Amino acid sequence: METLELTKDRIKQFLSEGKRFDGRKVDEFREIKIETGVSKKAEGSARVKLGKTEVIVGIKMDVSEPYPDSQDSGNLMVTAELLPLSSSRFENGPPRIEAIELGRITDRGIRESKFIDLKRLCIKEGEKVWTIFVDIYSINDDGNLMDAAAIGALIALKDAKIPKFDEKTEKVVYGEWTKDKLPLKKVNDIPIQCTIHKIGDKLIVDPNREEEDTSETRVTMSISNGNVIHSMQKGEQKELTVQEFNNVLDLAEKNYKNLIPKLEKYLK
Amino acid sequence: MLKEKFKQEWEQDKMAKENFKRASGRKVDELRPMSAKVGVVPNADGSAMFSFGDTIAIAAVYGPKEMHPQHSQNPQSGELRCTYNMLSFSVTERIRPGVSRRSQEISKITEWALKPIVMIEDYPSTVVDVHINILQADASTRCAGINAAALALAHAGIPMKNLVSSVSIGKLDKQLVVDVDKNEEDWEEGEGATDIPITMTPDGKITHIQLDGKISTKELKEAVELAREATKKIYEVQKQALKEEFK
Numbered sequence: 001m002e003t004l005e006l007t008k009d010r011i012k013q014f015l016s017e018g019k020r021f022d023g024r025k026v027d028e029f030r031e032i033k034i035e036t037g038v039s040k041k042a043e044g045s046a047r048v049k050l051g052k053t054e055v056i057v058g059i060k061m062d063v064s065e066p067y068p069d070s071q072d073s074g075n076l077m078v079t080a081e082l083l084p085l086s087s088s089r090f091e092n093g094p095p096r097i098e099a100i101e102l103g104r105i106t107d108r109g110i111r112e113s114k115f116i117d118l119k120r121l122c123i124k125e126g127e128k129v130w131t132i133f134v135d136i137y138s139i140n141d142d143g144n145l146m147d148a149a150a151i152g153a154l155i156a157l158k159d160a161k162i163p164k165f166d167e168k169t170e171k172v173v174y175g176e177w178t179k180d181k182l183p184l185k186k187v188n189d190i191p192i193q194c195t196i197h198k199i200g201d202k203l204i205v206d207p208n209r210e211e212e213d214t215s216e217t218r219v220t221m222s223i224s225n226g227n228v229i230h231s232m233q234k235g236e237q238k239e240l241t242v243q244e245f246n247n248v249l250d251l252a253e254k255n256y257k258n259l260i261p262k263l264e265k266y267l268k
Numbered sequence: 269m270l271k272e273k274f275k276q277e278w279e280q281d282k283m284a285k286e287n288f289k290r291a292s293g294r295k296v297d298e299l300r301p302m303s304a305k306v307g308v309v310p311n312a313d314g315s316a317m318f319s320f321g322d323t324i325a326i327a328a329v330y331g332p333k334e335m336h337p338q339h340s341q342n343p344q345s346g347e348l349r350c351t352y353n354m355l356s357f358s359v360t361e362r363i364r365p366g367v368s369r370r371s372q373e374i375s376k377i378t379e380w381a382l383k384p385i386v387m388i389e390d391y392p393s394t395v396v397d398v399h400i401n402i403l404q405a406d407a408s409t410r411c412a413g414i415n416a417a418a419l420a421l422a423h424a425g426i427p428m429k430n431l432v433s434s435v436s437i438g439k440l441d442k443q444l445v446v447d448v449d450k451n452e453e454d455w456e457e458g459e460g461a462t463d464i465p466i467t468m469t470p471d472g473k474i475t476h477i478q479l480d481g482k483i484s485t486k487e488l489k490e491a492v493e494l495a496r497e498a499t500k501k502i503y504e505v506q507k508q509a510l511k512e513e514f515k
Contacts, residue, residue: 068361097376100369112480221479229488232464232479233377239384239473242492249485 001088003213011214012200022051022208027254029206032151032262036159043177044160048152050206052142054086057152058135059160063172066122066129074121075131078107080149086138105233106136106149106193109222113191113230116157117183128170130162132182143208146220150193155266157182190267191222191230194255196248198240203247205255219248223256281442288443291451299435299447299498304415304509306423314424316509318416320447322406327416329424332394340395346388347395350378352413354402374410375400381414381434381467381476387427396426407450408436411465414476419506423513432475433502434467437491439483444491446498464488466495470503 011021018026030051038045042058067075080103082090095103110116121130134156136149162180164173184190197207197215207215216238222230229252234240240248288296300321309315312328319325335341352374356365378400388396398420400413411434418431438448441458448463455461462481468474474492483491 097372100372101376104369104373108480112482219477227485229479229483229485230481232477234474234477235377235380237380237383239469239475241473242496245474245477245492246489249488253485 003210007210008214011211015199015202015204018202020204021210024206026202026204027251027258029255029258029262030208034151034155034263034266036155036266041175042156042160043163044156044158044182046152046155046159047139048148048155050142050144050148051208052140053144053148053208054139055145055148055152056137056139057149057156058137059156060133060135061160061163061172062131062133063123063128063165063170064131066126070118071126072122072129073118074116074129076107076111076116076118076134077131078110078134078136078153079103080106080136080138082138082141082145087141089141090138101233101235102146102149103136105146105220105231106134106153108231108233109150109191109193110134110153110157113185113189113222113224115154115185115189115191117185120183123165132157132160141209143210143212144195144206146195147193147206150222151263154190154192154263157184158267185224187264187267188225191224192256192259192263193220193222194252194259195220196251196255198238198244198248201244203244203251205251219245219252221252223252226256227253288440290445292449294445294447296443296445297494297497299501300449302502302505304419304505306419306509306513312420312424314420314422314426316416316419316423318412318419318506320406320408320412321449322404323402323408323412323449324404325400325402325409325412325416327398327400327413327420329396329398329417329420329426331396331424332388332391332426333397335393335395341393343392344389346391346393348379348383348386348388348398349395350375350382350398350400350417352378352400352402352410354405354409358402358405358409374413377476377478378410378414378417381432382417382421384473384475385418385429385432385469386421387429390427396421396424405450407448407453407463408465410434411436411467414467415502415506419509422510430469430471431503431506432467432469433499433506434465434476435495435498435502437464437466437495437498438462439464439481439487439491444487444494446494464491464495466492466499468495468499470500472496 439462467476
């Protein structure tokens with residue numbers, strides 16, 4: 001359902017006093033619930049809930065040829081699908097810009113931070129490398145699918161085991177796994193994604209559906225080590241002053257500190 | 269001891285920055301030679317070419333015209349619709365013609381970069397189409413595209429609050445540089461290359477920013493300041509191109 005203009009005005013009015021409909025502070029995330037091993041057939045999987053927002057992320061792996069520009073590295077493919085089951089707003093058909101952007105932003109957060117050591121996923125240089133498919137599906141959209149997807153991707157990758165590879169037939173033995181985990185970065189170097197939204201002249205994190213509809217500007221970034229940014233994208237229609245942009249960065253650093261203790265357990 | 273170590277590191281950094289040379293011989297805050305021209309597509313309501321060195325973009329504007337398909341019409345406001353496309357021969361290795369996920373995303377980003385300045389609220393149910401094509405690519409193509417698009421919109425007489433100017437700030441290892449070219453984009457030494465395309469209005473508001481790589485929040489703030497200065501120079505080139513046309 002569309003959010004009414006009346007509701008949007010009310011959200012802005014509330015926020016101008018620093019208040020949100022659900023009683024959260026501007027810099028407060030909804031409760032994060034995480035579950036791994038959602039699908040037995042996947043190499044790794046995770047379910048992430050931010051309040052009522054829910055995504056499922058699954059990892060599959062295959063052996064294929066490397067890309068021409070990275071002969072000695074594994075491949076990473078991140079795609080997102082906004083399932084019609086998750087909201088009356090989504091329809092069947094080829095992915096639209098929302099899904100494309102969601103997949104690409106998540107992809108860059110992982111890729112640019114070098115969270116996965118793709119070099120170690122090379123089987124034979126120039127011929128055979130592992131390809132990791134990170135597939136994101138929305139299950140219920142109550143805002144901030146962006147950050148939910150990114151968290152889901154990290155945890156599903158952490159959960160993943162590399163499948164068996166038969167060197168004689170040069171094929172993946174599906175359904176059988178080695179004990180090896182993916183070569184991933186450790187705690188401080190893990191990129192945590194954070195999207196800051198500007199509503200009226202206030203900045204908030206983790207918007208619900210109505211707040212996200214009210215938001216006129218957002219900046220998504222992935223951060224490691226407290227203040228190192230690996231990827232960033234500004235979205236939506238309104239501009240930001242340099243001062244506001246600096247405030248966005250400050251809030252993002254603060255948000256990183258808030259999220260780390262909540263995710264630490266799953267990222268060890 | 270610790271203090272001495274920091275001092276040493278700081279001095280090394282300083283030395284590295286002073287000795288930093290760009291392969292192109294440009295100064296760190298020097299843009300490639302720019303050129304801009306409006307009216308390059310006579311059929312269009314407005315059009316423009318913009319180039320940074322070997323990166324060349326052309327943009328054409330059609331509209332405001334009735335929005336099709338009809339269900340996309342917005343009875344409350346006109347819509348801006350951008351399409352970014354690279355010609356198949358614009359890069360070393362031919363790219364498959366047609367839309368890709370990358371081009372769709374850049375199209376949307378371009379739309380958002382331009383939206384704050386165009387005033388098409390008073391043209392309900394219409395669309396302003398902006399077609400951007402990259403003829404030759406040597407990095408910063410989306411920036412060149414946005415610069416050309418802003419000019420083409422102005423040339424088409426679309427009501428606008430202002431122009432926007434776009435530039436790509438790079439961080440090569442530890443050094444910030446203005447207007448990244450392909451050679452620099454592929455920088456691999458030290459911390460590698462960080463690419464930060466930024467679009468700003470002449471009064472210094474950010475309408476678009478993206479980032480790929482690795483950079484601290486402090487350095488990013490510096491990068492925005494560099495973009496501010498660079499976009500002022502780009503704005504002058506754009507303004508000049510418009511003046512030429514309406515002389």
